[in-house]
Amino acid sequence: MPFEFRELEIPGMFLISSRVFPDGRGFFRETFQAGSFRAAGLPTDFVQDNHSRSLRGVLRGLHYQLAPKAQGKLVLVTEGEIFDVGADLRPSSKAYGKWAGASLSGESGEMLYLPPGLAHGFVVLSESADVCYKVTEDYAPELDRGIRWDDPELGIRWPVKNPVLSAKDAALPPLAEAENNY
Numbered sequence: 001m002p003f004e005f006r007e008l009e010i011p012g013m014f015l016i017s018s019r020v021f022p023d024g025r026g027f028f029r030e031t032f033q034a035g036s037f038r039a040a041g042l043p044t045d046f047v048q049d050n051h052s053r054s055l056r057g058v059l060r061g062l063h064y065q066l067a068p069k070a071q072g073k074l075v076l077v078t079e080g081e082i083f084d085v086g087a088d089l090r091p092s093s094k095a096y097g098k099w100a101g102a103s104l105s106g107e108s109g110e111m112l113y114l115p116p117g118l119a120h121g122f123v124v125l126s127e128s129a130d131v132c133y134k135v136t137e138d139y140a141p142e143l144d145r146g147i148r149w150d151d152p153e154l155g156i157r158w159p160v161k162n163p164v165l166s167a168k169d170a171a172l173p174p175l176a177e178a179e180n181n182y
Contacts, residue, residue: 002030005040008100010088012115014042015102016074020109029109031076032134042113043072046134054124054131059149059163061121062087062172066143066181070116072136080129081105082122083159087147089175090117090182097175099156106130117182119147123160145179146172 004017021028034044054060062085065071075084085101103125104110114120122131149156149163151174172178 002033003036003040005042008086008102010086010095010098010100010118011093012113013086013100013118014040014113016111016113018109018111031109031111032074043136046074046136047138048135049132050135051130051132053128055128055164056124056126057160057162057164059121059123059158059160059165059169061085061169062119062147062149063121064089064117064119064145064147065137065140066145066179067116069137069140069143070182072116073112073114073120074134075104075112075114075120075122076109076132077104077106078130078132079106080124080126081107082124082126082129082131084112084120084122085156085158086112086114086118086120087154087156087175088117089119089147089178089180091180092182093117097153099154101156121149123158123163125159147178148172148174151175 087099
């Protein structure tokens with residue numbers, strides 16, 4: 001199998017590695033293969049691909065969509081390095097209110113899968129980073145929500161102290177005040 005799936009502390013959240021085939025021209029790597037993902041119990045019904053570029057210190061998140069359009073996300077960094085985080089918002093989960101994170105880079109090629117019901121965010125550690133991610137539901141602005149990046153209840157250990165935030169992300173509520181219908 002060209003992929004290795006390692007479940008993190010959050011149920012359903014996986015760090016995914018794939019084989020790299022380098023040669024004198026560069027390299028080749030598979031980033032998605034439906035049969036392998038299906039065999040690992042992950043979804044294959046992605047409906048949208050997104051691509052963002054951010055500069056060092058930019059923190060995006062923590063974002064999620066309410067049901068019935070809650071999104072699973074498959075995150076890949078094609079250039080640069082980020083610290084990527086998922087926070088469990090599912091009240092029925094043994095990991096509710098907990099988070100897990102991983103460093104992802106274009107060099108490592110590792111990916112992160114976050115199931116629906118998790119808030120997602122990342123901070124850029126390199127000069128810039130290109131982040132591509134597949135989602136299992138279309139973007140629904142009326143269901144778009146978020147949680148404050150530095151909520152003490154979550155206690156995320158970000159590798160930056162003063163990130164660059166959008167006005168929207170700076171105004172997000174803490175988990176205790178966030179709308180959640182999972």
